[in-house]
Amino acid sequence: MGCSIAYHLARQNVRVILLEREPRLATGATGRCSGGVRHQFSNPANVQLSIASIRKLKNFADELDCEIDLHQDGYLFLITRAESLAHFRKSAAMQNALDVPTEILPVEKIGELVEHVNLGDVLAGSYCREDGVADPNGVTLGYARKARQLGTEIALENEVIGIRREGSRIAAVCTRSGEIATRVVVNAAGPWSAAVGEMAGVEVPVRPYRRHVFITHGFAEVPRNHLFVIDFDTTFYFHREGEGVLMGMSDPDEPSSFRDAVDWEFLDRVTEVGVRRFPPLANASIRRAWAGLYEVTPDANPILGEASQLPGFFLATGFSGHGFMHGPVVGELIADLILRRRPQIDTSGFSLDRFAQSKTRSEANVV
Ligand SMILES: Cc1cc2nc3c(=O)[nH]c(=O)nc-3n(C[C@H](O)[C@H](O)[C@H](O)COP(=O)(O)OP(=O)(O)OC[C@H]3O[C@@H](n4cnc5c(N)ncnc54)[C@H](O)[C@@H]3O)c2cc1C
Numbered sequence: 001m002g003c004s005i006a007y008h009l010a011r012q013n014v015r016v017i018l019l020e021r022e023p024r025l026a027t028g029a030t031g032r033c034s035g036g037v038r039h040q041f042s043n044p045a046n047v048q049l050s051i052a053s054i055r056k057l058k059n060f061a062d063e064l065d066c067e068i069d070l071h072q073d074g075y076l077f078l079i080t081r082a083e084s085l086a087h088f089r090k091s092a093a094m095q096n097a098l099d100v101p102t103e104i105l106p107v108e109k110i111g112e113l114v115e116h117v118n119l120g121d122v123l124a125g126s127y128c129r130e131d132g133v134a135d136p137n138g139v140t141l142g143y144a145r146k147a148r149q150l151g152t153e154i155a156l157e158n159e160v161i162g163i164r165r166e167g168s169r170i171a172a173v174c175t176r177s178g179e180i181a182t183r184v185v186v187n188a189a190g191p192w193s194a195a196v197g198e199m200a201g202v203e204v205p206v207r208p209y210r211r212h213v214f215i216t217h218g219f220a221e222v223p224r225n226h227l228f229v230i231d232f233d234t235t236f237y238f239h240r241e242g243e244g245v246l247m248g249m250s251d252p253d254e255p256s257s258f259r260d261a262v263d264w265e266f267l268d269r270v271t272e273v274g275v276r277r278f279p280p281l282a283n284a285s286i287r288r289a290w291a292g293l294y295e296v297t298p299d300a301n302p303i304l305g306e307a308s309q310l311p312g313f314f315l316a317t318g319f320s321g322h323g324f325m326h327g328p329v330v331g332e333l334i335a336d337l338i339l340r341r342r343p344q345i346d347t348s349g350f351s352l353d354r355f356a357q358s359k360t361r362s363e364a365n366v367v
Pocket residue numbers: 001002019020021022025026027028029030031032033034035036037158159160161188189190191192196211212213248291292293294295316317319320321322323324325326
């Protein structure tokens with residue numbers, strides 16, 4: 001988010017300083033994510049963010065002169081409960097109205113898309129051929145490099161430790177290496193956004209939740225393309241990654257925390273569910289594993305725009321498991337909001353104020 005916002009502002013000749021506490025970029029949620037990009041959301045505003053973002057990812061090589069390994073081999077949700085099927089049918093109709101070619105597939109058709117998957121209990125699939133996967137590090141570094149060329153200063157190992165206010169306005173950002181006078185700050189601190197909000201006296205309801213990723217060595221039945229398969233009702237998912245597969249699953253019983261070490265016992269639970277759905281996984285060995293943090297809001301939608309109680313304090317956070325795919329367009333939207341231009345997508349439904357006003361509409365398609 002930070003790199004995309006910096007690039008989109010620098011493109012408009014705005015002077016930006018990107019402050020990153022770590023010695024490298026993309027060590028937070030972005031560098032640990034699964035790379036999925038999809039249109040299949042239940043909230044139309046999220047579908048609009050995806051349409052605009054995926055368009056930008058398709059043009060990335062031309063615009064940013066950087067390869068991002070984008071494969072649009074589709075996302076396939078496997079649906080096993082009648083209630084979920086009704087929900088996906090409704091979402092598909094809404095997506096189709098926005099020109100997204102999502103299809104509800106009968107079980108016979110699913111077998112044409114992916115082999116060796118156990119479809120015994122599956123009622124139908126929700127499939128969009130324009131969804132896919134891309135490289136999160138490539139996208140981040142592509143934006144960072146271009147932002148630097150356009151004059152952005154990227155200050156690594158420079159933690160933000162405070163935000164100084166003068167009355168009802170921002171006066172400066174306090175960092176480990178001194179103060180930077182500014183009237184405008186964007187909080188794009190991902191899972192750590194609540195702490196940065198607190199520095200400015202703004203309550204940001206974003207909480208961290210650990211999520212695991214496991215990558216296998218190659219095995220005979222590895223899918224031929226990069227189709228992203230999600231067993232919706234268990235949240236188990238996988239897609240091809242290199243010679244093996246990348247897989248993950250959420251743990252609804254795990255409380256919010258900043259722990260990001262791998263819990264190897266959780267692999268047993270992922271494997272049990274995974275082998276039931278994709279039996280060849282029983283022959284696969286694990287090559288790598290890591291854990292990262294989702295940055296989750298109460299309604300699983302992002303928080304975008306200026307905080308009404310503190311002019312100049314902008315938020316781009318709370319993406320609740322789908323921020324990588326929305327980074328490209330969010331950079332442009334935040335730049336437009338800062339420059340007081342009308343953004344291409346109405347972001348008012350993503351304002352911080354919605355929580356106080358109880359005007360929330362939860363996103364249902366989260367894993
Ligand atoms: C396992 C996993 C799988 C995921 N899969 C997907 C997926 O398939 N598709 C998808 O779209 N999304 C996915 N996500 C979600 C996605 O990764 C995030 O929504 C997105 O990366 C958030 O980007 P960000 O820039 O806001 O946060 P981050 O990438 O976490 O960046 C925030 C940065 O702020 C820095 N920072 C924090 N506090 C300070 C401070 N005080 N001073 C200076 N710097 C600070 C951090 O060091 C960090 O580098 C996944 C997430 C995880 C964990």
